[in-house]
Amino acid sequence: xxxxxxxxxxxxxxxxxxxxxxxxxxxxxxxxxxxxxxxxxxxxxxxxxxxxxxxxxxxxxxxxxxxxxxxxxxxxxxxxxxxxxxxxxxxxxxxxxxxxxxxxxxxxxxxxxxxxxxxxxxxxxxxxxxxxxxxxxxxxxxxxxxxxxxxxxxxxxxxxxxxxxxxxxxxxxxxxxxxxxxxxxxxxxxxxxxxxxxxxxxxxxxxxxxxxxxxxxxxxxxxxxxxxxxxxxxxxxxxxxxxxxxxxxxxxxxxxxxxxxxxxxxxxxxxxxxxxxxxxxxxxxxxxxxxxxxxxxxxxxxxxxxxxxxxxxxxxxxxxxxxxxxxxxxxxxxxxxxxxxxxxxxxxxxxxxxxxxxxxxxxxxxxxxxxxxxxxxxxxxxxxxxxxxxxxxxxxxxxxxxxxxxxxxxxxxxxxxxxxxxxxxxxxxxxxxxxxxxxxxxxxxxxxxxxxxxxxxxxxxxxxxxxxxxxxxxxxxxxxxxxxxxxxxxxxxxxxxxxxxxxxxxxxxxxxxxxxxxxxxxxxxxxxxxxxxxxxxxxxxxxxxxxxxxxxxxxx
Ligand SMILES: Cc1cc2nc3c(=O)[nH]c(=O)nc-3n(C[C@H](O)[C@H](O)[C@H](O)COP(=O)(O)OP(=O)(O)OC[C@H]3O[C@@H](n4cnc5c(N)ncnc54)[C@H](O)[C@@H]3O)c2cc1C
Numbered sequence: 001x002x003x004x005x006x007x008x009x010x011x012x013x014x015x016x017x018x019x020x021x022x023x024x025x026x027x028x029x030x031x032x033x034x035x036x037x038x039x040x041x042x043x044x045x046x047x048x049x050x051x052x053x054x055x056x057x058x059x060x061x062x063x064x065x066x067x068x069x070x071x072x073x074x075x076x077x078x079x080x081x082x083x084x085x086x087x088x089x090x091x092x093x094x095x096x097x098x099x100x101x102x103x104x105x106x107x108x109x110x111x112x113x114x115x116x117x118x119x120x121x122x123x124x125x126x127x128x129x130x131x132x133x134x135x136x137x138x139x140x141x142x143x144x145x146x147x148x149x150x151x152x153x154x155x156x157x158x159x160x161x162x163x164x165x166x167x168x169x170x171x172x173x174x175x176x177x178x179x180x181x182x183x184x185x186x187x188x189x190x191x192x193x194x195x196x197x198x199x200x201x202x203x204x205x206x207x208x209x210x211x212x213x214x215x216x217x218x219x220x221x222x223x224x225x226x227x228x229x230x231x232x233x234x235x236x237x238x239x240x241x242x243x244x245x246x247x248x249x250x251x252x253x254x255x256x257x258x259x260x261x262x263x264x265x266x267x268x269x270x271x272x273x274x275x276x277x278x279x280x281x282x283x284x285x286x287x288x289x290x291x292x293x294x295x296x297x298x299x300x301x302x303x304x305x306x307x308x309x310x311x312x313x314x315x316x317x318x319x320x321x322x323x324x325x326x327x328x329x330x331x332x333x334x335x336x337x338x339x340x341x342x343x344x345x346x347x348x349x350x351x352x353x354x355x356x357x358x359x360x361x362x363x364x365x366x367x368x369x370x371x372x373x374x375x376x377x378x379x380x381x382x383x384x385x386x387x388x389x390x391x392x393x394x395x396x397x398x399x400x401x402x403x404x405x406x407x408x409x410x411x412x413x414x415x416x417x418x419x420x421x422x423x424x425x426x427x428x429x430x431x432x433x434x435x436x437x438x439x440x441x442x443x444x445x446x447x448x449x450x451x452x453x454x455x456x457x458x459x460x461x462x463x464x465x466x467x468x469x470x471x472x473x474x475x476x477x478x479x480x481x482x483x484x485x486x487x488x489x490x491x492x493x494x495x496x497x498x499x500x501x502x503x504x505x506x507x508x509x510x511x512x513x514x515x516x517x518x519x520x521x522x523x524x525x526x527x528x529x530x531x532x533x534x535x536x537x538x539x540x541x542x543x544x545x546x547x548x549x550x551x552x553x554x555x556x
Pocket of ligand 1: 199236237238239240241242258259261262263264265266267268269270271272273274275276277307308309310337338339340341382383384386387523524525526531532533534555
């Protein structure tokens with residue numbers, strides 16, 4: 001953590017040098033000593049320090065300065081750092097003014113120039129002031145801060161990105177905490193830039209306005225470009241299947257890179273509690289599973305890129321991957337583990353309010369924000385049930401909207417039992433979303449009740465959609481064979497009437513998890529016929545590595 005600051009301000013360069021020297025020699029071990037030649041530049045400096053969340057313990061200003069005198073400077077500075085101790089440096093002739101300032105301008109002390117010897121005329125008094133300051137000093141939060149508004153889709157996107165990548169940050173809601181002096185000051189310091197929220201503030205004093213997760217990724221040190229141009233194994237997708245492949249591949253000596261466009265963990269990362277993963281009798285959160293897997297992969301030297309793969313092509317034995325930023329790298333074996341993404345809900349208002357009360361998936365960052373609110377979970381599968389249980393910890397009321405007459409045909413019995421025992425959750429059967437309403441954020445939902453044929457319009461703060469998922473594999477079209485829903489065909493699924501896939505030139509059949517392109521494998525939920533479970537994704541990811549070894553032993 002950065003040391004607190006002692007700032008002295010004097011337009012006389014010799015006096016400034018002398019006071020800085022004396023402060024540094026006595027307090028340099030515990031404080032950072034800064035000096036400024038004018039009150040104007042000192043005020044600018046204080047604003048920058050504020051943006052960086054630095055602490056200021058002492059402001060020491062000369063009384064006689066042109067344009068702004070010491071008292072006025074300290075009064076201005078007090079608005080930025082109200083808790084800092086304030087002291088004046090005065091000449092004998094200004095003593096009366098200084099005494100007046102103590103009473104009228106909340107100044108804590110004044111020192112006479114010259115202060116020699118400092119052991120008598122400076123340090124004892126400063127020791128007192130700094131001791132007082134230390135007693136009530138709470139170090140300011142010194143990490144990344146996101147300043148935005150709850151209903152802004154861009155704020156949501158950034159927070160979700162940081163949370164899912166396990167990057168600690170402080171969220172400041174500019175509306176909710178608008179009356180908080182610190183927030184007010186922050187907004188004031190940002191000036192016209194504050195009209196363009198969200199703003200991401202970094203501990204080094206820099207800020208990103210109108211930014212994207214990719215830019216934040218780069219800034220926080222997540223790698224966005226490949227370090228080298230060639231890998232033995234490249235994996236696209238960092239869900240359970242991709243992570244398992246990464247751990248097994250790298251631990252068995254393959255130079256491995258994994259590309260993940262959102263956050264490692266994939267869908268599993270959204271799960272508040274995975275109850276059926278072997279070896280975790282009390283269940284574990286998807287976030288935890290992902291975090292552990294990432295550490296394990298990194299320990300074996302896997303390079304993890306926060307990037308989106310947008311194109312794949314083959315050049316002889318090389319598989320070339322193009323990322324969305326245009327950069328490319330190549331590999332011998334490529335594994336597609338891109339899973340599935342939520343199906344879109346087609347109802348008026350849904351697209352407009354996405355991120356502003358309407359969310360796809362678990363909305364990990366949103367659960368806590370739903371405290372005391374009414375939440376609607378759309379869908380009847382296990383993912384919806386888990387999410388409802390999670391929201392019930394915070395929300396006032398959770399409705400699960402299902403098209404059918406109950407959850408019994410779509411959800412596991414253990415979840416149905418948990419839901420029954422949670423009074424906050426109510427299952428609304430024969431129900432689907434007809435429309436969502438709200439100007440800047442979700443306010444109401446029109447629910448179509450298929451048993452009565454009526455539409456009920458009800459108030460609601462958030463809608464979380466879990467209505468099944470589809471692979472997004474258009475970017476692989478023309479290279480890798482897909483079924484009519486976009487799932488990738490592998491192994492025996494490629495053999496039709498005893499014929500190998502078109503263009504296949506090898507004298508063997510495609511391996512179990514290999515696509516129609518030799519050396520390109522598909523694992524996990526993205527694969528045609530896969531079992532949509534964490535354990536099966538992990539299983540496929542690790543098994544595929546065995547086929548990759550066989551493939552690599554023959555590749556030229
Ligand atoms: C809320 C919820 C709860 C669940 N609970 C359970 C449970 O309790 N037990 C259980 O066994 N299963 C559960 N599942 C299912 C399980 O999570 C999935 O079966 C599993 O995550 C599939 O793993 P995967 O690696 O194949 O794909 P995903 O987990 O879908 O991961 C794919 C990854 O690829 C990335 N990606 C996609 N395209 C690209 C691209 N072009 N470039 C870069 N990256 C890309 C995505 O961002 C994603 O991170 C749950 C799912 C959800 C949504």
